[in-house]
Amino acid sequence: MSRYDRYVLSQYLLFFGFFALILVAVFWINRAVVLFDRLIGDGQSAMVFLEFSALTLPNLIRMVLPMAAFAATVYVTNRLNSESELTVMQATGTGPWRLARPALVFGLIAMLMMSVLTHVLLPASIKQLAQREVEIARNLTARLLTEGSFLHPSPGVTFYIRQIDPDGTLNDVFLSDRRDPTVNATYTGTRAFLVRDEGRTDLIMVDGMAQRLNTETQELSTTLFADFTYDISKLIKIEDRTTRSIRAISTPDLMTQASEITENEGFTPGQLAEELHLRFSRATVCIAVALIGYSTLMLGSFSRFGVWRQALFAFLLLILLEAMRGVISDPVLENASMWPLLYLPTLLGIAISALFLRFAGRPLRLRPRPKTPPLEGAT
Known part of the structure; x- marks a missing residue:
């Protein structure tokens, strides 16, 4: 060259x-x-x-x-x-x-x-x-742990956390589940924790209240609880890819x-x-x-x-x-x-x-x- x-x-x-x-x-x-x-x-x-x-x-x-x-x-x-x-x-x-x-x-x-x-x-x-x-x-924790924002992990579900402490404690948690057209469920808790167990993620709420509204009869039921466990693994639909x-x-x-x-x-x-x-x-x-x-x-x-x-x-x-x-x-x-x-x-x-x-x-x-x-x- x-x-x-x-x-x-x-x-x-x-x-x-x-x-x-x-x-x-x-x-x-x-x-x-x-x-x-x-x-x-x-x-x-x-x-x-x-x-x-x-x-x-x-x-x-x-x-x-x-x-x-x-x-x-x-x-x-x-x-x-x-x-x-x-x-x-x-x-x-x-x-x-x-x-x-x-x-x-x-x-x-x-x-x-x-x-x-x-x-x-x-x-x-x-x-x-x-x-x-x-x-x-599949990482639900990263998707849900956001302070001061109303998150929608799936259609009909709203999740809110006011504050997250350094030790992982969730303060003032709000969860609304409207996936069932006949029943609207709302859960609030003063404190909450996320616990994982064999691929399942549970939200444990402490000192809160659960409200269930029947949209057909317009009846509202309220329950106070000291602690309550809610499975949030099903909130986010994960697509299993069978083919690459x-x-x-x-x-x-x-x-x-x-x-x-x-x-x-x-x-x-x-x-x-x-x-x-x-x-x-x-x-x-x-x-x-x-x-x-x-x-x-x-x-x-x-x-x-x-x-x-x-x-x-x-x-x-x-x-x-x-x-x-x-x-x-x-x-x-x-x-x-x-x-x-x-x-x-x-x-x-x-x-x-x-x-x-x-x-x-x-x-x-x-x-x-x-x-x-x-x-x-x-x-």
Whole structure:
């Protein structure tokens, strides 16, 4: 690799990291707000929020990595063109195909990064995230121990704690159970304690009152108690997942155990084929994206107004490839043997790039060159 190739490749990688950081930050902030409200609102700690944020990062990076590669290629190629570095290289006889070598190498590096994400990091993070969600859903204590807030752990149930002492004593507890449409039950206690026993969580209230209202007869019964035990394990409905997410299945399992997964977990062969080959096609499309960003900007000649038209055209091509990726998944879901369609955006992107480089090296002549008349006296 020549010094020029190393220089351009370093510029691609530098701005790729910059654009990837910006895009990941934007997407992460939008999701972190919702995640923060859900976790902190359920009484979870800041460490749990950071853990969930870290587990969602591989999926965010997978979404923005092709866009960052495209933006880096367009930006660096435009800067090389505006600073006449490409013009100098072309003046020495270097053609567009030779100048495309750094973009191709950059696309291969982006493909390797995407491969690590789709085949290793993303399935592992989704699997771990699903396990942590189940564990947190079963952690009733964290969801209920919130001071000064009316909580609704399940439809028809309201829970309130005025204050929690350092030793775990709950002060001034209010519990309303309206899940039975015929009977509304309300329990209040001066103090209360949460006790766990073999997967069951009991709320023991001390010095309180229980009120039961029959909505049909409008009869209210009141009972004072010194201590009262209420099973709150049933307040929160926990979904038992019998099957794992298809995105959490490892690539080796998809390749070698497809029949067992289809039989035991209910996924169709089309779903397994789509998931497996999407992981490869998402990586290979990075090559097409990088080459499109470079080759499209090589179509135009030098202009004081820049290459904004070529950049806009490259962006439209990127949208076309993304739209195509969304359309070709349906035939694969119906028929697993149609999996080669998933690589069509990559092949089309590379073909378009090669065509653009062909035009950049030998521009088409829209008008025939006029013939030069012969000189007088020439034989």
